[in-house]
Amino acid sequence: MLTASQRTCEVKVDGAWHPTTLTQARGLYTMAQKRCPACHGQVVIAGTYIGKGSLNLQHRRAHAGCPLRPETYTGTPSPHPQALA
Numbered sequence: 910m911l912t913a914s915q916r917t918c919e920v921k922v923d924g925a926w927h928p929t930t931l932t933q934a935r936g937l938y939t940m941a942q943k944r945c946p947a948c949h950g951q952v953v954i955a956g957t958y959i960g961k962g963s964l965n966l967q968h969r970r971a972h973a974g975c976p977l978r979p980e981t982y983t984g985t986p987s988p989h990p991q992a993l994a
């Protein structure tokens with residue numbers, strides 16, 4: 910299983926999206942917009958910063974076309990209906 914330091918999301922900095930790890934997104938880009946690297950839907954990073962490896966990418970709105978959500982993934986990737994540009 911990937912740890913928080915290996916998992917990534919994208920953060921918006923100076924008008925452009927940059928890939929970053931969950932750990933950095935939580936620590937360095939607290940106020941920046943964040944999106945899922947797969948479906949581009951808005952995400953929040955849940956979990957405590959104090960605990961080790963307990964950070965989790967959570968979609969603001971669930972999306973069945975996102976392979977990063979195996980619980981709801983339909984098997985066919987598709988962009989999030991409210992994808993951030």
Ligand SMILES: [Zn+2]
Binds near residue numbers: 947949976977
């Ligand atoms: Zn997604």
